[in-house]
Amino acid sequence: KHLNSDAIIQSIRPDKDVDGLHVVNAGKLATGDLATGLISCTPAGAMLLVRSIRGEDLSGLNAVVIGRSNLFGKPMAQLLLNANATVTMAHSRTKDLAAVARGADILVAAVGRPEMVRAAWVKPGATVIDVGINRIDAPERGEGKSRLVGDVAFAEASEVARAITPVPGGVGPMTIAMLMANTVIAAHRVAGRKPPRF
Template identity: 45%
Template sequence: MTYANQLILDGNAVADSIKARLETRIASLAERGITPCLATVLVGDDPASATYVRMKGNACRRLGIASIRVELPAGTTTEELIGALRKLNEDASVHGILLQHPVPHGIDERAAFEAIDIRKDVDGVTTLGFAQNAFGFADFPSCTPAAIMAILDYYELPIRGRHAVVIGRSPILGKPVSAMLLNADATVTTCHSRTEDLPAIVRLADIVVAAVGRPNFVRGDWIKPGAVVLDAGYNPGNVGDVGYEACARHASAITPVPAGVGPVTIATLLKHTVDAAEKLGA
């Protein structure tokens, strides 16, 4: 049994709406001789990371966005990676740069992120991009947090005055989505591995964002009847961070995994690349 009039938040529908709005913008850029271009940088041979990069490249091609794939061996040093990123910064034909994370151990990931030109930081991973997002004026907020906000907007789910609980505090997901919800006038509680009595806090939430990276972590009896549940997790076997069946019994709206937040994240990355192409104009 599910909550009355429950909404399944279809990420594919949201992603399609974003991409449809990009088509005319890409055509207008083409008339100026500009093809938006996303460069993805993959270090090492992690199968999951390689799959993500391939998915993003395929999404680019389907929409008419150029995609450059830079592959570096697992033994790449921080300095070598930064050098590769700086070359992309200097390449006028590249409008967006995505460093696939996590990078192999031994590389200073934060130093690598900081090497990305803020004008091409389409995944919102730099410190400056994070700060701009916190202040509410980032050109390119982190893609998954932006995708979560896009889903709430598409389905016209209220944020103002609601209590949002975010489970996870990573600098590219938990923290930025907390800031975005706060800027949208939600009251936000950000939880993490040291939060005491997490289930009791989640039970207070009107909006739950699960971004903890643990399969089926959020349980059904944690969800307040009528809450909106957004699952930003993706674990092996197409499993999210939310126990879907159990949580769906209580939620008024919930994202599935797959076909929830994931497709919207990719569509947001494409949008940011087009935004960057329009700003850079080359």
């Protein structure tokens, strides 16, 4: 808590910023330059999951991102917009969040509130990406035990969604994979070679 994380992040060289959090990399994404910067790992991984279900071009699809953090919500919305989705960013001041969420063909939840998104918030056939990681008490596993759940009530929402990511085992491992991907991309650039596309 005594450290200023922003000052530390901004002191990293942008071409070595494999977390994609430096303002130069955030700015490139915001201006639609996906080719020369490094994209923040969790949204990059979530977008790879979206592309695997919905394809490269999201024209005509409504995407709703719940959460507007610099770490996830904003870059995720920019990636979806770049792929031609019609994007709504929702947050704690959004009115009638359930109705907003129900309009989503692609629903992304990054809030940090256990199982907040219920089945009734999910449009039938939607693609649901659950970014939240929440530890809750699990007395059924024994005294003092806990378990991880997402921001989406997985069991009920999976009855309505066409595709849904589990927690744990969904977006989390993708984040680690994209950290490796960004490292490979950065190394190719330093070596003057064309990086692979992930």
